[in-house]
Amino acid sequence: MTKNEEILRELTRRVEQRRQEGRYPIGLEQQLSSEFDAILSVVHRGDDTISQIHSRISQLAEDLAGQNSGIVTKSRLPGITIVHKIVRKLSLRHTRRALELVEETLSLIEKQLLQQRETDSRVMKQLEHVVMDRILMVDVLVEAVLELERKVGSGT
Amino acid sequence: MRRPVIHQVLLGAAEGDAITQMAFALRTELQKFADSEIYALWRHGDLMEKSTLPLQEIPESDDMDLLLYHSSIGWQEMTDFLLSRTEKITISYHNITPAHFYEKFQPEFANDLKLGRTELELIRHKVVLAVADSSFNADDIKQHGYHDVKVVPAGFSPKRLCNEIYDVYLLNELAREFPNGYVIAVGQILPHKRIEQVIETMHIMNSTYWGNIGLVICGVARQAHYREAINKFQNRCAMVKVQFPGAVSNRQLATYIRGARVYLGMSDHEGLCIPPVEAMSLGVPVVIKGAGAVPETMGDGALVLPENCGAILAAEAVNEVLTNHELRWNLINAGYLRSEELDSQTSSVHTAELVRAQI
Numbered sequence: 115m116t117k118n119e120e121i122l123r124e125l126t127r128r129v130e131q132r133r134q135e136g137r138y139p140i141g142l143e144q145q146l147s148s149e150f151d152a153i154l155s156v157v158h159r160g161d162d163t164i165s166q167i168h169s170r171i172s173q174l175a176e177d178l179a180g181q182n183s184g185i186v187t188k189s190r191l192p193g194i195t196i197v198h199k200i201v202r203k204l205s206l207r208h209t210r211r212a213l214e215l216v217e218e219t220l221s222l223i224e225k226q227l228l229q230q231r232e233t234d235s236r237v238m239k240q241l242e243h244v245v246m247d248r249i250l251m252v253d254v255l256v257e258a259v260l261e262l263e264r265k266v267g268s269g270t
Numbered sequence: 271m272r273r274p275v276i277h278q279v280l281l282g283a284a285e286g287d288a289i290t291q292m293a294f295a296l297r298t299e300l301q302k303f304a305d306s307e308i309y310a311l312w313r314h315g316d317l318m319e320k321s322t323l324p325l326q327e328i329p330e331s332d333d334m335d336l337l338l339y340h341s342s343i344g345w346q347e348m349t350d351f352l353l354s355r356t357e358k359i360t361i362s363y364h365n366i367t368p369a370h371f372y373e374k375f376q377p378e379f380a381n382d383l384k385l386g387r388t389e390l391e392l393i394r395h396k397v398v399l400a401v402a403d404s405s406f407n408a409d410d411i412k413q414h415g416y417h418d419v420k421v422v423p424a425g426f427s428p429k430r431l432c433n434e435i436y437d438v439y440l441l442n443e444l445a446r447e448f449p450n451g452y453v454i455a456v457g458q459i460l461p462h463k464r465i466e467q468v469i470e471t472m473h474i475m476n477s478t479y480w481g482n483i484g485l486v487i488c489g490v491a492r493q494a495h496y497r498e499a500i501n502k503f504q505n506r507c508a509m510v511k512v513q514f515p516g517a518v519s520n521r522q523l524a525t526y527i528r529g530a531r532v533y534l535g536m537s538d539h540e541g542l543c544i545p546p547v548e549a550m551s552l553g554v555p556v557v558i559k560g561a562g563a564v565p566e567t568m569g570d571g572a573l574v575l576p577e578n579c580g581a582i583l584a585a586e587a588v589n590e591v592l593t594n595h596e597l598r599w600n601l602i603n604a605g606y607l608r609s610e611e612l613d614s615q616t617s618s619v620h621t622a623e624l625v626r627a628q629i
Contacts, residue, residue: 116570118570121587125587138478143470146470146473146507147470150466150470150503153499153502154496154499155375157495157498253477
């Protein structure tokens with residue numbers, strides 16, 4: 115057995131002993147891990163929608179500025195490229211107002227979502243403080259109970 | 271006689287990035303006998319703008335003898351570029367993180383990782399030499415049809431931080447922030463590095479032993495979602511005070527590591543794992559989860575935990591290294607020896623010779 119294995123065996127034994135003593139509550143690691151997963155899934159879900167809306171707004175703004183339509187205007191047939199470009203310019207001219215309205219609406223939705231996220235974050239922070247206070251109190255109580263158990267145990 | 275032209279290609283070049291550091295070390299050796307530059311698709315920061323070139327400026331295939339490509343992830347533009355080239359390619363494989371770590375919450379990133387593995391197969395017929403920086407990575411790339419893979423930790427310099435002088439102001443700040451000392455973890459803040467498990471470990475250790483030991487997590491956050499989740503989780507794990515310095519200079523990094531009482535790593539996947547070796551070279555005992563290439567890289571220089579190790583066992587291990595002086599000094603000594611050993615094995619010269627033989 116290598117030195118590393120020897121140390122690990124001793125540490126594993128100690129973990130088992132402490133689990134039995136109740137110093138490491140059953141399922142502690144799993145609980146922490148699932149709490150983190152829950153946070154990650156919430157964080158991810160919210161951000162993704164906002165970033166997707168943001169990306170659509172950017173695309174729309176580029177489109178309105180005539181920089182990028184996402185549609186190819188090139189043609190293999192002679193002269194048709196120019197026709198495509200003219201049609202594109204005309205259709206942009208006629209649909210500009212509608213596109214501007216879509217852009218404004220998306221911007222409003224993004225703004226609303228960002229405000230909502232800020233509010234959620236504030237409320238979460240307040241709740242976290244409250245929960246943390248309770249957890250710390252429970253920790254202190256657990257320590258006190260363990261200490262009492264030890265005293266009672268040594269007395270008998 | 272014309273000097274050979276051998277250029278290196280990276281997806282991204284960034285200061286402090288291990289692959290970029292390796293490419294720099296290799297360039298120094300290649301330039302001794304060839305015209306050699308580093309081209310990157312993305313160049314982060316002023317230093318990279320000055321010391322590397324944009325990929326668009328790379329010479330035509332006819333004007334080059336060999337292209338040395340550093341593979342660690344996939345990107346369509348890069349795959350298209352490599353497929354369009356006609357010169358011989360050497361691949362330096364640094365490991366592509368398995369996509370399953372990201373499929374749930376970052377499917378787009380998972381797709382890039384999958385593309386990286388597809389890319390390995392698409393360019394295989396052009397590759398005349400494959401170099402991996404660990405046996406673990408060699409075995410990994412062999413799964414994609416590569417056979418004669420050379421194992422050389424190219425350009426890896428385990429003692430690169432040893433000559434950095436202390437930032438005394440930073441040390442003073444750390445002493446005030448963490449009066450009982452701190453544990454350090456170094457690496458990019460990414461899900462597979464399991465930063466949350468590092469925080470859990472220290473939270474459990476402090477709760478169990480009332481040590482009030484701090485935690486410094488030194489590394490750049492590459493994914494905003496994960497970073498935000500870590501921020502929130504940090505509030506949950508209130509028994510440990512955590513500091514995230516973000517991107518730091520080499521001098522600051524050396525100071526952070528030197529000042530730490532233990533180096534802790536809980537990553538679930540590593541293709542080589544350089545930061546703990548740097549910690550060993552600076553005399554800091556290392557406690558690390560044995561995932562991927564970690565056992566191979568650490569040798570006997572660290573306390574290597576089982577691959578499936580959880581935060582409780584890691585907390586016990588950290589506490590043991592903090593309180594058992596004999597173990598602590600044995601680990602420090604073993605770490606020095608291991609970093610010396612790796613320093614003598616690592617060879618940009620050897621890689622440069624392998625590359626030269628392909629011209």
